[in-house]
Amino acid sequence: MILPKLSAAILSMALLGSAYAAPNIDPDTSLDQWVVMSGATNGAADALGASEEDLDKHRTTARAHLTRYATEHGAQIEQFEALFERGMIEGKKLVEDRASLASVKGQNAISGFRHDISIDYETVKDALDT
Template identity: 55%
Template sequence: MILPKISAAILSMATYGSAYAAADRQLCISFEQWVVMAGATNGAACVFGADLPDANLHRMTARQNFTRFADEHNLTLEEFDPLFERGVIEGQTLVKRRAAIIVPRHDHLLRGFHHDKVIDYAKIRHALTPG
């Protein structure tokens, strides 16, 4: 099942250069959904040729940033890996099913992925902090 918010994250990445740009276009994104969306961007980028070291760096950066955010906001992040993996599968599926929409913008998506693999925590905090 492809979640609409994952679709929004992938399309935001392809259009605006970061999955975290979805924050400006979506309301009520739960912390767990953010983790799934980060995984989805990872999976989508891998379909377009992102290599394993980059995919691993993206995952590590996401884990560090989400863990820090959880610690600072008294949230629990016990299930990062399963949520991220769910997102990877969703992202791969989305790209394969929506190729007509996403393939023409795959260069933008990959640039966004490379941006997000080293994204500064302050940008993540801003995206995840409501209102």
């Protein structure tokens, strides 16, 4: 379940395009919640017309970095696919429900999404450690 405190972060991320750019993330955000936010980035980009190839690359990058982070910190992400899919639905819905905002911020969201496709692990690690 997506915690209510993440709703603003998911909306912000969906409009910024990057799960790792969301401001004021609670330091106690779980890895599962990061997976949901990454999925929301993907869903928002899908709603804004990103290609299937880019959506797949983004998912692969998110999985690799979040799984690596979990392993390095003695944790596991047991349901990556289900959590990512949940985030995709939420991100897509947020963009579609706020079409007027998305049309203004659409290019920023796609730029942030493209950044996350090839984001380096250290940047993700720094965001998760904040």
